[in-house]
Amino acid sequence: MKMKTLMLLAVAASAILVSGCGKDLGYRKTTGVVTLDGSPLAGAFVTFVAQGQGAESGAATTNEKGEYSANSGSVGEGLKPGEYKVTISKRETVVDEDLERLKAGEITDDEYQEIKAKRGMKENSGSVGANLVPEEYSSAATTSLTATVTDNPKQNVFNFDL
Template sequence: MRSANLFLASVLLFAAGCGSGLGTVPVTGKVTLDGEPVEGAMVVFNADSADGRSASGMTDASGAYVLTTEFNGDGALPGSYKVAVSKFEGGDDGMPDTTGMSEDEAMDAMYSALDKKGRNAPVAKNLIAKKWSNEAGSGLTATVTDSGPNEFNFEVTSK
């Protein structure tokens, strides 16, 4: 009985100290499209360093986003990032609505939209100018710090 209690105490102490284990910090912000808040835009922070990890979030009706690296809303690792923003028009184009999904869930949903012959479903239209959806050419950057505040607002255009 004593060894069972000791084991249980060890497990509880380990679990209490674990968290995500990554060292992420909260990251938030807003995205505006042509000066107006944009709902359903995907914001992706791509780490500049090889040992970094990307983080992403989806904007709500007010244009606000919260980044996720591993667990919903856990933020991003401290470091430098190149940022991409995109918003695809849904509807009857065969592509799933990824609003509220994590980056992994959204990618799984997109791959599921492929037909049996491996051809892509009809291509969705990006409502944000193409340059913003490519982190290498968007010019959008962010440096996430341990001390914060880590709020990054981005103004993008449709043309």
């Protein structure tokens, strides 16, 4: 009996020693669903732009069900409580044909670098696809979407229908 009690004590003591002490950085889980005309919008960028004290800008991408879970731009998983403006955008992917040729092994890295130098650096990065959601939602200046993140994660569910 005595042995058993000792053993239990030892296990309990080691469990306490091994477990670390977590520190609450103040980030709260913030989730929701984005739909476009009623159907889930996959692959969209949802950005929470901080308004005022306490808030810290964050962002998320939506999965194939349109669901997102936002992270702070800092290290936190989730967002800090506060007021946010929300922007949502999804752009068409622009295909870089030369890059596709490189991936397919049709040209070498050396040849790609040459093509890149010929195209000029400005043209390289100038390609951007058309926005697949109404443009007003893309900018913090024009968006009508807002969210108030609270301390209670259960209340931090924000669904957006565009």
